Amino acid sequence: MRNYYKYLLILPGVLFLTIFMLVPIGMTIISTFFPNEAAADTSNYASLFRDSYFLEILWTTLRVSIVTTIICMVIGFPTAYFIARMSAKMKAVLLILTIFPLLTSPVVRSFSWMVIIGRNGLVNEALMGIGIIQEPLEILYTPTAVIIGLVHLFLPLTIITLVGVMESIESDLLTAAASLGASRVGVFTKVVLPLCVPGLVIGGILVFVGSFTAYTTPALLGGQQRVLSTLLYQNANTLNDWHMASILAAIMIVVTFIVITCMNLLANKLNPRR
């Protein structure tokens, strides 16, 4: 009796996600291995990876995601370190200021950058006003604009993840290291940093996967510069090439799962507590 009861509670959720998520996703991936009956289209994985237009977009997407991840880590780490060492009250204020943009609509956040780096935006107005440049800089609708937008999108996530990790480091550990003669720099590099490595790896996965698959930011700030997600959308909605869109979807899922699996293994391996 008890056995049925517990499965009964979980059944609606499992059925719901199976019918409305697992089956659609599974069928979409399977369909990519069969040629499209709608004749005209002959795209498959082999031809796709020889197509220079696709390879260029794939490369741009990877480059943008990697650069975004690195910038988020480099900026986020010291910021999180500073926040984690603040008094409880100050820490709460800074965390609230970090979480607020995280919860704000991505459309709003991308739009704010259009106002700043647009052709007639603040940056250009200011630079031309002082006379540093004569012609407006073309920042909006370039990969650089997408990177700026993505860093703005994912930096809050990076910071709060790292603050969480740093808070879990017992202060006794730092006191012990210091009392045993470690310098301030020594405590940081020999104790704090190694303990943060798993957090950095996990934060890194979140930012990389998020940037690799983000749609709103490249759609608004990238202009004609496509990335995988905007290419998928274009194929699905504008070109009506669902076979191609399915292939792109499958590539995104596979990359996401490979990255997450590898990084999880790596995070476990690098964890000095093990």
Added chain:
Amino acid sequence: MREKHIGLGIFTFLVFVFLLGPLVIISVTSFEQGTVLRFPPESFSLEWYKNIFEVSGFLETFKVSIYLSLAGNLLALLIGIPAAYALNRFDFKGKALLEGIFVSPIIIPGIVLGFTFLRFFITYYQLPIYAGLFIGHTVIMLPFIIRVVSSSLANFDFSIEEAAVSLGASRIGTFFKVVLPNIKSGIIAGVLIAFLESFNNVDISVFMTGPGVSTLPIEMLTYVQNYFDPTIAALSVVLMVITALFMFFVERLLGLSYFTKR
């Protein structure tokens, strides 16, 4: 030792300028009177706030987004609370796999979910667009409900439940009278978080708009791609106020630790 902190402090300050500056700038430009976004604004007016109501799509899709979030939340609660309860209360075979399935809507890229929903819900299952939007939004809300409710249940002492049952209360009665009141704040916080997740969603909704069917973020996205006036800035301010209120309540219910724990 002190000086090092000052350097780091300045660095952190600049990071916050980067994070919040753009939001402050659009808030300020929303009060500009002219048709061009200017900073600092040269005049003050609430004209663009009025314009939010005059652009036909915004009010309409605002309602759609709210209904969608509420309806999706309701279904996600009905499915999610029993699942979260079972996952925390009992041990069974394949538990890790089930937990994996329940968080997978967060891991699978949103744009991929959106496309497969379009392909299957609308074309294959022949659902109307609104039904597709409703189910799609429920899928992405479910993990947030399950996560927040699970963390509330993790703090709940199930021996209280056993005591009620051994004193003769029915299992279902015990759930509603003993368990549910104890995880109430977790449920409310879960609803708020899931609401924002759905209300701000672009990746799924963008595939399921049709003639006369759209959500607020999609309407804004289309507007921004075609026009460039302070209406969107004004609307952004309205959304930021809503976000701030939601955040305030979540903080009250769960504390900031909800956000920092992974």
